[in-house]
Amino acid sequence: MTKTVDSTRSRGESKRVMWEGSRAVAEFVKLCRPNVISAYPITPQTHIVEELAQIVADGDLKAEFVNVESEHSAASVVLGAGATGARTYTATTSQGLLLMLEVLYNIAGLRLPVSLTCANRAVSSPINIWNDHQDAMAARDSGWIQIYVENNQEAADMQIQSYKIGEDKDIMLPVMVCMDGFILTHAYEPVDVPSQEDVDEFLPPYKPRYYLTPRTPLTFGAMVGPERYMEMRYLIQETMEKVKEKIEKTANEFKEKFGRNSGGLIDRYQAGDAETLLVGMGSMVGTMRDVVDKLRKQGKKVGIVKVRTFRPFPKEKLSEALKGVKNVIVFEKAISLGEGGILCSEIKSLFDAKSKNSPGNISNFIIGLGGRDITENSILGAVERAERQPVELDFVDLDRELLVGGD
Amino acid sequence: MKTTTKNLLAPGHTACMGCGQSLGARLVMNAAGPNVIVANATGCLEVFTTRDPQSAWEVPWIHSLFENAAAVASGIEAALKALGRKDEAKVIAQGGDGGTADIGMGALSGMFERKHDVLYVCYDNEAYMNTGIQRSSLTPLDSRTTTSPSGNVSWGNITHKKDLPAIAVAHGVLYVTTTSVAYPRDIEKKVKKALSIEGPKYMQVHVPCPLGWYHDPAQTITVARLAHQTGLYPLFEIQNGQLASVMKIGTVKPVEEYLKIQGRFRHLFQKEGGAEEIKRIQTIADENIKKFGLV
Numbered sequence: 001m002t003k004t005v006d007s008t009r010s011r012g013e014s015k016r017v018m019w020e021g022s023r024a025v026a027e028f029v030k031l032c033r034p035n036v037i038s039a040y041p042i043t044p045q046t047h048i049v050e051e052l053a054q055i056v057a058d059g060d061l062k063a064e065f066v067n068v069e070s071e072h073s074a075a076s077v078v079l080g081a082g083a084t085g086a087r088t089y090t091a092t093t094s095q096g097l098l099l100m101l102e103v104l105y106n107i108a109g110l111r112l113p114v115s116l117t118c119a120n121r122a123v124s125s126p127i128n129i130w131n132d133h134q135d136a137m138a139a140r141d142s143g144w145i146q147i148y149v150e151n152n153q154e155a156a157d158m159q160i161q162s163y164k165i166g167e168d169k170d171i172m173l174p175v176m177v178c179m180d181g182f183i184l185t186h187a188y189e190p191v192d193v194p195s196q197e198d199v200d201e202f203l204p205p206y207k208p209r210y211y212l213t214p215r216t217p218l219t220f221g222a223m224v225g226p227e228r229y230m231e232m233r234y235l236i237q238e239t240m241e242k243v244k245e246k247i248e249k250t251a252n253e254f255k256e257k258f259g260r261n262s263g264g265l266i267d268r269y270q271a272g273d274a275e276t277l278l279v280g281m282g283s284m285v286g287t288m289r290d291v292v293d294k295l296r297k298q299g300k301k302v303g304i305v306k307v308r309t310f311r312p313f314p315k316e317k318l319s320e321a322l323k324g325v326k327n328v329i330v331f332e333k334a335i336s337l338g339e340g341g342i343l344c345s346e347i348k349s350l351f352d353a354k355s356k357n358s359p360g361n362i363s364n365f366i367i368g369l370g371g372r373d374i375t376e377n378s379i380l381g382a383v384e385r386a387e388r389q390p391v392e393l394d395f396v397d398l399d400r401e402l403l404v405g406g407d
Numbered sequence: 408m409k410t411t412t413k414n415l416l417a418p419g420h421t422a423c424m425g426c427g428q429s430l431g432a433r434l435v436m437n438a439a440g441p442n443v444i445v446a447n448a449t450g451c452l453e454v455f456t457t458r459d460p461q462s463a464w465e466v467p468w469i470h471s472l473f474e475n476a477a478a479v480a481s482g483i484e485a486a487l488k489a490l491g492r493k494d495e496a497k498v499i500a501q502g503g504d505g506g507t508a509d510i511g512m513g514a515l516s517g518m519f520e521r522k523h524d525v526l527y528v529c530y531d532n533e534a535y536m537n538t539g540i541q542r543s544s545l546t547p548l549d550s551r552t553t554t555s556p557s558g559n560v561s562w563g564n565i566t567h568k569k570d571l572p573a574i575a576v577a578h579g580v581l582y583v584t585t586t587s588v589a590y591p592r593d594i595e596k597k598v599k600k601a602l603s604i605e606g607p608k609y610m611q612v613h614v615p616c617p618l619g620w621y622h623d624p625a626q627t628i629t630v631a632r633l634a635h636q637t638g639l640y641p642l643f644e645i646q647n648g649q650l651a652s653v654m655k656i657g658t659v660k661p662v663e664e665y666l667k668i669q670g671r672f673r674h675l676f677q678k679e680g681g682a683e684e685i686k687r688i689q690t691i692a693d694e695n696i697k698k699f700g701l702v
Binding site: 064069072073077079084102103212213216221223224 | 441442443444446447453454457458459460461462464465466467468469470471472474475478479480481482483485486487488489490492495496513514516517520521
């Protein structure tokens with residue numbers, strides 16, 4: 001394993017390196033100085049935690065690395081450590097995230113700002129180790145902040161921002177950074193790495209107001225009855241509204257400090273005069289950008305709205321961004337079986353069909369499930385189809401020959 | 408939160424009359440002292456002590472879920488180390504027999520194997536009492552629970568207690584002990600000893616449950632004592648894998664004396680063939696006495 005980048009660069013200096021996405025995340029986690037890391041191996045999350053284990057083994061990060069016997073315990077270890085006042089990190093994906101799910105709800109309810117990287121992967125059955133967003137979507141109601149990143153720089157930068165957002169005393173919520181498994185975790189891309197000094201200035205040590213200590217013997221996780229439970233849930237919902245401002249503010253502060261915009265709630269590309277807007281999350285937005293560039297060369301008014309933050313759902317920003325546009329085409333790598341695209345149904349909920357603000361039509365495409373390649377043609381074909389005739393719900397690049405049953 | 412009592416598990420909680428677990432937990436906490444952090448599994452103990460906005464705990468205490476107390480405690484211990492606060496507190500994880508021996512078994516095994524400096528206390532009342540007396544893997548042979556009822560073709564629970572202390576020993580846990588609310592001094596002594604040892608420790612406290620065992624709430628201590636005196640609940644210490652001590656039984660009592668004062672075994676005295684079942688239970692007691700040298 002390669003030696004970690006030295007931390008001796010001084011303020012304002014950054015270094016550009018060619019790193020695998022997993023390494024970029026691990027190195028940026030290191031820069032955040034977490035006290036306790038706990039993880040259980042699962043493809044394609046493994047490279048992240050292997051890198052971190054090496055960083056700790058080399059003494060480049062002074063942290064406890066707890067190798068546990070399941071994802072349920074990985075989440076429980078960071079829960080216990082977080083409640084004791086530690087900055088914590090874990091990473092997982094797919095079945096691992098689902099095994100954690102019970103703990104994820106608990107972490108959010110206990111208001112512990114854990115940071116988790118979800119190396120997005122499909123969910124069994126059938127078992128499939130490749131990328132889609134079904135895993136993280138299953139955690140969307142858990143009280144975690146969820147950010148979907150497009151590339152490795154964004155994944156790495158979001159690591160630093162995740163603590164800044166979650167640990168704010170007015171927020172105190174966990175953050176899940178969703179990065180596409182293999183497509184990003186195993187891809188080499190150039191990454192600008194800030195100096196430790198700059199990260200330390202941006203991200204002060206975690207100093208929670210309440211934590212487990214005999215000095216002030218507090219009770220965490222008491223049983224709450226019908227007379228107060230609803231208020232606890234309300235408070236998280238109320239905080240989620242504040243999170244939207246915090247995410248935008250943090251993105252601005254980050255840009256000021258490190259000179260690049262890694263994004264806030266949403267991102268727009270060629271959207272100003274667009275008659276057709278493609279909507280997507282994660283790495284597929286990169287492919288969408290190529291498609292839009294080509295269509296623009298043909299004189300077509302096409303643009304992109306990238307949903308970076310899925311929880312809290314950026315209703316106001318999206319309503320504004322999609323207002324009155326002729327065609328909205330939502331692409332997504334997950335489905336609520338028996339309903340349809342999750343992102344699309346949430347976008348549809350923003351508009352009253354009779355309002356003049358409503359888009360002309362909203363089409364929904366499920367794409368890239370279980371790691372099916374998303375090519376420019378996949379997107380192009382869907383766009384052409386939706387522009388001719390809106391599509392309520394369809395699967396892109398479905399191999400219909402495979403669907404023919406036989407007996 | 409502050410009270411005038413010295414008890415670190417304060418009175419005023421909502422446990423049932425004669426609850427063995429509340430007594431056991433109070434004895435454990437008082438022996439451990441205030442410089443602890445406690446991770447508690449879901450169960451009676453969590454429910455009757457922390458009905459929000461009140462708490463009976465005078466020590467820092469966290470409840471997360473049913474099966475993860477050992478993992479939460481692992482995280483607490485890791486955090487204390489990482490933050491340079493190791494001297495601040497000893498870490499205790501605790502739960503009932505279901506949260507420990509069944510659903511929490513994986514997390515407990517992980518905590519043992521990773522050698523966390525944590526004392527795990529299992530309050531063994533031999534069934535899922537919080538949910539209404541369902542059978543666990545620590546429920547004894549022929550005990551009647553709501554999911555192992557006696558019936559025309561059933562004597563109740565068909566297995567006898569999983570040997571959790573042996574499982575702890577197999578993990579290389581340096582200090583493994585069983586104790587009972589019948590003997591407060593024994594609990595106190597063993598908690599103090601356990602906390603003086605670095606690494607994982609396992610303690611199983613026998614705690615009668617009047618509600619689930621169908622005995623007179625005034626007889627909790629008597630019932631617990633008889634479990635020891637019959638040989639059905641041997642009290643021992645295993646240190647470094649070796650039997651280090653046992654609490655001897657003066658005069659061994661027949662298991663009938665223990666069984667007949669509990670409704671959960673009443674069917675053994677009412678149904679034809681019960682005597683044969685009681686003999687099977689006597690055999691378990693006899694084997695314990697032999698194995699641990701209790702007389």
